[in-house]
Amino acid sequence: MSYKRVKMVGANCPSCQKKLEILLKDPSQEVLCVCFRCREIYLFDGQAIQRMPAGKAATKQEKNGLAGLVQALPEKDHYKGRGSQLRQQAFGYQRSWLSLAEYERQFGEEIGFNQCDLRDDTASCKWCGQILPKGRRSFCKDSCSRNYSKATFTKRHMASLPYRIACRDRFFCQISGADLAQYNRHGIRIPASNGDMAIHHLVYVSQNGTDYEQNLLTVSSEIHRAYHAGDAKTVARVHEIRDQRLEKFAGRMQFASSEKQDRGDE
Known part of the structure; x- marks a missing residue:
């Protein structure tokens, strides 16, 4: 054909x-x-x-x-490569994020941002907002801890790597500033997506872009669509961030062509 x-x-x-x-x-x-x-x-x-x-x-x-x-x-x-690369299936490609272990092996460093505390007042409960009893640092009671864990881990519907990136950016769109965090029944902002969030690769996967954290940007779904639709202001702002990061992290944000070819579809 x-x-x-x-x-x-x-x-x-x-x-x-x-x-x-x-x-x-x-x-x-x-x-x-x-x-x-x-x-x-x-x-x-x-x-x-x-x-x-x-x-x-x-x-x-x-x-x-x-x-x-x-x-x-x-x-x-x-598209060939590990982790972030698109893997060929019978009728197209399937996207797969790097695991945290593979991230550490591939880039020689751990990705941080595993503790995401969105509280304005660290003396209040992460889940219900009540003042913490003496001796407690995060939750006022065990049920709050369980509810928080369920919302931010069990039911967060995000792979570990993009979740860490969202935590790094504190669940705000890095272009528009939109709040992308979820609010629980107590009106408390918690580190879980509100469903309107996307993690954007500054250097495209198809251009050998990696899952290195500096190549990833938290944006709203609206901004993500506008970028791929070619909106001039959005594209200019995203490319400004991309170019700034490439000056420091180009070697990790993008596989060399020869390296990508060597990796194949392992």
């Missing part, structure tokens, strides 16, 4: 809003769109985007053909 890959302005995944990759065969045939994040395949008729049902996909393109669709892309579009 012979496909070419282009990004069409305004063509975004209906599920995650990531800009779709448009894989064109030729003008007379259907246009297939692939979201590498959701691993969904869409049909594009020039005006509307529709998800391709599994049955239809099997009918129009045999499974082997769809798997070969990604293989047919130029070598530069095949």
Whole structure:
């Protein structure tokens, strides 16, 4: 198969809003769109985007053909590497964060920010806000500790690495300043996402960008969409931060091309 890959302005995944990759065969045939994040395949008729049902996909393109669709892309579009790199699956790519152990092995240092205390007054309970009894440092009673742990660990729905980055940035968007933390039933701000947060790679994964903490930025979903849609002000601000960090951490924020090639799809 012979496909070419282009990004069409305004063509975004209906599920995650990531800009779709448009894989064109030729003008007379259907246009297939692939979201590498959701691993969904869409049909594009020039005006509307529709998800391709599994049955239809099997009918129009045999499974082997769809798997070969990604293989047919130029070598530069095949993302390879560890951890943060996109890993090829049967019908697209799957994103995987580095584990904390792999982060330490890969970069030779631990990632900090494991203690995220958003309290304005350290004499108050992290969960209910009541003044702490004598001898207690974080919670006024054990039930508050359990509720806090459940909200910030058991049910936080975030991998450990991006969670540490959000803790570093204290759950604020680093571009707009929007508050991205969750508020519990007591009105207390706790270190858990409110569902409107994204962790952005300053150097794209597809450009050999790593999961090094200086390559990651906490932003709101709105800012993330605006950046990938090409909003001039948002792009300028994000690139300003990227360029400042690259001056100090370029060697860790980006794999060398030869190193990435050597890593392969391990």
